[in-house]
Amino acid sequence: MTLVDVSTISAGLFITGAIFILLIFSLLSFGILKMFQLQIRAGWYSFAGAVVSGVAFGLILNQWFV
Template identity: 80%
Template sequence: MTLVDVSQISAALFITGAIFILLFFGLLSLGVLKMFQLKYRQGWFSFIGAVVSGAAFGIILNTWFV
C-alpha cells in the first residue's frame, strides 16, 4: 500500500463532495427505512431524491471541477 497525496484537492471540492455524500446516503437510508415501515410512497420519493441528488452531483462536478 502507498500513501495517497490529497493536497491537490481544493476545499470547495471536498465540501461539495461531503455535502452530496451525506445527502445521497441520507435519502437512500431514509428510503429503506420508509420501505420497512410499509410507507412505500414516501420510500420511493426518497429513492428518487437520492437518484436526483446523485445526478445533480455529477452535473456540478462536471461543470465546476472538471
C-alpha cells in the same frame, strides 16, 4: 500500499463532495426505513431524491471541477 497525496484537492471540491455524499446516503437510508415501515410512496420519493441528488452531483462536478 502507498500514500495518497490529497493536498491538491480544493476545499470547494471536498465540501461539495461531503455534502452530496451525506445527502445521497441519508436519502437512501431514509427510503429503506420508510419501506420497512410500509410507507411505500415516501420510500420511493426518497429513492428518487437520492437519484436526482446523484445526477445533480455529477453535473456539478462536471461543470465546476473538471
